[in-house]
Structures are given as structure tokens and as C-alpha cells.
Amino acid sequence: MNGRNGEPGGSGEPLETGEALEPGEALEPGERRIGTREAARLLGVKPSTVYAYVSRGQLTSRRDPVGRSSSFDAREVEALALRSRREAAGPSASTASAGELSVRTALTLIESDRYYFRGVDAVELASRHPYEEVAEWLWTGTLVRGARFTAPPESLAAARRAVAALPEHSGPIDRLRVAVAAAAVADPLRFDLSAPSVLGSARSLIPTLVGALPEVGPAQWGGDGRLTRQLWPRLSALDPDPDALAVLDLALALLTDHDLAASTLAVRVAASARAHPYAVVSAGLGALEGPLHGAAGRLAHRMLVEVLERGGAAPVVAEYLRAGRRVPGLGHRLYAGEDPRATALFARLEPLAQAGPALGAAREVAGVMARHGRGLHPNVDLALAVLTVSCGMAPEAGETVFAVARTAGWIAHALEEYGERPLRMRPSGQYHGPRPPQPLP
Structure with a gap:
């Protein structure tokens, strides 16, 4: 799917970089989508900050092909919220030190x-x-x-x-x-x-x-x-x-x-x-x-x-x-x-x-x-x-x-x-x- 830049969000939402769910495209098994307000609540931030996470590549959003709203993968939002809480608590709250980058790989x-x-x-x-x-x-x-x-x-x-x-x-x-x-x-x-x-x-x-x-x-x-x-x-x-x-x-x-x-x-x-x-x-x-x-x-x-x-x-x-x-x-x-x-x-x-x-x-x-x-x-x-x-x-x-x-x-x-x-x-x-x-x- 191609990302789309500069599309206005519904209800006065700011510009975002997201992925549209194309007509006929199914959700992944077990995938749960949530709206902007619910994502903001889980993250403890304002709705505008949710789109800042999107623009930085920390979250992925999808545009509703019919309406003007956006949705987010609930598991991705919850993972970001957990990382944010660990970073706020300091290095002792996680095995990785603050700011350390971890990348999933099946190679070595x-x-x-x-x-x-x-x-x-x-x-x-x-x-x-x-x-x-x-x-x-x-x-x-x-x-x-x-x-x-x-x-x-x-x-x-x-x-x-x-x-x-x-x-x-x-x-x-x-x-x-x-x-x-x-x-x-x-x-x-x-x-x-x-x-x-x-x-x-x-x-x-x-x-x-x-x-x-x-x-x-x-x-x-x-x-x-x-x-x-x-x-x-x-x-x-x-x-x-x-x-x-x-x-x-x-x-x-x-x-x-x-x-x-x-x-x-x-x-x-x-x-x-x-x-x-x-x-x-x-x-x-x-x-x-x-x-x-x-x-x-x-x-x-x-x-x-x-x-x-x-x-x-x-x-x-x-x-x-x-x-x-x-x-x-x-x-x-x-x-x-x-x-x-x-x-x-x-x-x-x-x-x-x-x-x-x-x-x-x-x-x-x-x-x-x-x-x-x-x-x-x-x-x-x-x-x-x-x-x-x-x-x-x-x-x-x-x-x-x-x-x-x-x-x-x-x-x-x-x-x-x-x-x-x-x-x-x-x-x-x-x-x-x-x-x-x-x-x-």
C-alpha cells in the first residue's frame, strides 16, 4: 500500500502520513483497529500528538476509504505506550538502556x-x-x-x-x-x-x-x-x-x-x-x-x-x-x-x-x-x-x-x-x- 501525505483528517484532525485501507482489503487475523481518540487515551497524549507519532514513523495510520477518519493498530499503539512508560521510568524499568535501538531479525x-x-x-x-x-x-x-x-x-x-x-x-x-x-x-x-x-x-x-x-x-x-x-x-x-x-x-x-x-x-x-x-x-x-x-x-x-x-x-x-x-x-x-x-x-x-x-x-x-x-x-x-x-x-x-x-x-x-x-x-x-x-x- 502506498502512503498518502497531506490529507485532511476528520473533525479538524491535522495533516498526517497514513496508509489507506483499500476497498475489499481485509484486516490481518486478530488485528484490532481503534480511532484517534482511543489511541490518544492509551498514549496519554492529545490527538494532535498521535499524528506527530505518525509523521515520525512511530505509528501507522489508515484512512477510512469512505469517511474522513483514521484508524490505528491497537497492538502497535499499546506497544508504543509501553515503551513510553519504560523510558519515562528510566533504565531500571527495562533491560535495554534508554535510547537503545532494538531491531527484530531472524538472521543471526x-x-x-x-x-x-x-x-x-x-x-x-x-x-x-x-x-x-x-x-x-x-x-x-x-x-x-x-x-x-x-x-x-x-x-x-x-x-x-x-x-x-x-x-x-x-x-x-x-x-x-x-x-x-x-x-x-x-x-x-x-x-x-x-x-x-x-x-x-x-x-x-x-x-x-x-x-x-x-x-x-x-x-x-x-x-x-x-x-x-x-x-x-x-x-x-x-x-x-x-x-x-x-x-x-x-x-x-x-x-x-x-x-x-x-x-x-x-x-x-x-x-x-x-x-x-x-x-x-x-x-x-x-x-x-x-x-x-x-x-x-x-x-x-x-x-x-x-x-x-x-x-x-x-x-x-x-x-x-x-x-x-x-x-x-x-x-x-x-x-x-x-x-x-x-x-x-x-x-x-x-x-x-x-x-x-x-x-x-x-x-x-x-x-x-x-x-x-x-x-x-x-x-x-x-x-x-x-x-x-x-x-x-x-x-x-x-x-x-x-x-x-x-x-x-x-x-x-x-x-x-x-x-x-x-x-x-x-x-x-x-x-x-x-x-x-x-x-x-
Whole structure:
């Protein structure tokens, strides 16, 4: 249903943004509609304030197709009233602190130092299935055996031309953002937000992003069309060793989603405004480029290189601590123990001969911190750094792996958000400026 703006309400009601109940449209099972006055009574506000909630996206109204009145979902009004009472009572009245945003999702659950994709252990799933199949599971809840993603020639050519025009010093996120914009322009169906269309865009966008990145080594993609083989020559000049390729594929699958990280929240806000899938991926890349989100892998890579060059972790860790800097690659706010993604990657890296020095350096860093009573365990950034260092990749390679992998998760969250009420991601600001009226400057 399309929202309608600027229609006058009955009985002197103010302008509103609502949804009309079309002729012949049935109510949902168990749905109870109430009028404006009843909604105002439940909320403890004036009728005009009810429409302020509507304009902010906190309530949804429907216009009577015959009369001039509006109606509201009673359960939605009651939920808003409950939230308002909890916020007025303070943080002790709710498990969530005041102002904390909570978003319903059926994609990823994190609990007891494990995480799950649609209820399935994510580490087990990623260990047994390639990235493309894990992405399909996250998108549809169906495991598609042998899934492959193919870049349309027109989109790939447009993305490559756009990326080639960037300065040589451009970083991987710069290139990916430009590639997404070029691919969007090449897709005339990008504004179709139906699930089949969004999934079609996702299956073509991810290989387009990979194919638009410049090659740093000989392209040895093999004949199976796997995304990992397409990505490898964009990360490393070394031959794509099968065991190393398997670790890279595992990293992609493990990083597909991880609940509401900052970039994923940005994606859901964009999808709430009904931005097309290319735009929501751009929003995710924009947040990922922040130094507090996407740069951790690069920092961990450089730390491991320094440990290897200096022959030990102790002097390197000491310098970080003396400078008041956080040692990268350690600790995660969602896990009390070791990040399960790091555990899985370390186990897969163990048999790789070329990973031995970097793996030893990572363990030494964790050991030094443990001996000093810092209860921080390795996280996925440290494990990614072992992969990138041992396979001759650049420091920013971890960012590339993260961004490509997480694109699938961003699309999954966009699909979920497209099924929710539009513009619901609209928190209310708490004004702290000078009270009006103030003199003109």
C-alpha cells in the first residue's frame, strides 16, 4: 500500500502520513483497529500528538476509504505506550538502556560465545559449505547446492571503467563504493524491491564488486567459477594454493553476517527508507570505512608484521600499551571467550606451512597479554591478519575480504527491512540547544 501525505483528517484532525485501507482489503487475523481518540487515551497524549507519532514513523495510520477518519493498530499503539512508560521510568524499568535501538531479525543469533545463521551453527555451516551457499541460506533459508554468482558483462564493464578512473592510491573500500555506484546505474531494475529482483541484484553485484578490483597477481580462477578463485588474484600475487583458498572461502562464509554491527544498522536505516539494494550496500560500505569499524584488520596485519620483524611480541605489545593504544585483534564485546570465527580460522590455518610464522606471532601476542592479566582473547581480525600476512597480501586485504563477505549479510538485512513498516528507523532527537525564542543572528 502506498502512503498518502497531506490529507485532511476528520473533525479538524491535522495533516498526517497514513496508509489507506483499500476497498475489499481485509484486516490481518486478530488485528484490532481503534480511532484517534482511543489511541490518544492509551498514549496519554492529545490527538494532535498521535499524528506527530505518525509523521515520525512511530505509528501507522489508515484512512477510512469512505469517511474522513483514521484508524490505528491497537497492538502497535499499546506497544508504543509501553515503551513510553519504560523510558519515562528510566533504565531500571527495562533491560535495554534508554535510547537503545532494538531491531527484530531472524538472521543471526549470538549467545553463549557461539553464533547462528537462521538457527544453524554458523561455524559448522561455514566449515561445510562455500560462501555462495551460506549466502543463499541467509537470504532464503534454503541451502542451494552448487550455487554460483555471475557478474553481468555490462555491469562488470561499467564498474571496471569507474574503478580504473580512480587515483592509484585509492583504498579497497573506495574502489568498492565506486563499483557499487557504477553497477547500480547499469541495472535499470534496481528500484524493484521485490524479493526475486533484490536477490537477482545481489547474485550479480557481489561478483561485480570482486571483478572490478584490480589484479595484483596472475588470474588463476580455475573452472568452477567460485567467488574465492575470482577474489584471490585481487588479494595476492602468489599462486592460489588450494588449502589457502579453502581458508579464504571459510573467512568469507564466517563473515557473512554478525547481527547489528554499525554498517548493518546503516543498511537497515537505508532499507527502511526503501533505498534500492545497491544504495543500501553503499550505506554499509560508508559505515565500514570508519576507523572504528573496518580498519581493525589492517591494524592487526601491521602489528603481526612488526612482531615478525622484531622477533618477538613483547616489545611490540609494550609500545602499544605505553602509547595508550589498544592492541588490535584482541577482545570482542559480544564474546566472553575467544571469537568463534577466530577459533575456526586458526584451526584451518594450522596445517598451512606458510601460516606458521604469522600464527606463532598471533599466539605470542595473545600470550603476552594474558600474562599481564589482560583477559582478552583473539578475535576474527587477528585470524584474518594471519591469513593476509602468510599469503603475501596487502595490509588492507582484510578489509576487502570483510566488505565482500558482509555484502551478502547486508542484502539479507535489507530484505528483512523491506518487509517492515517503512521509515520505522526514525528515533526522536533530544534537543539540548538554547530554548526559543532567540534573537536572529
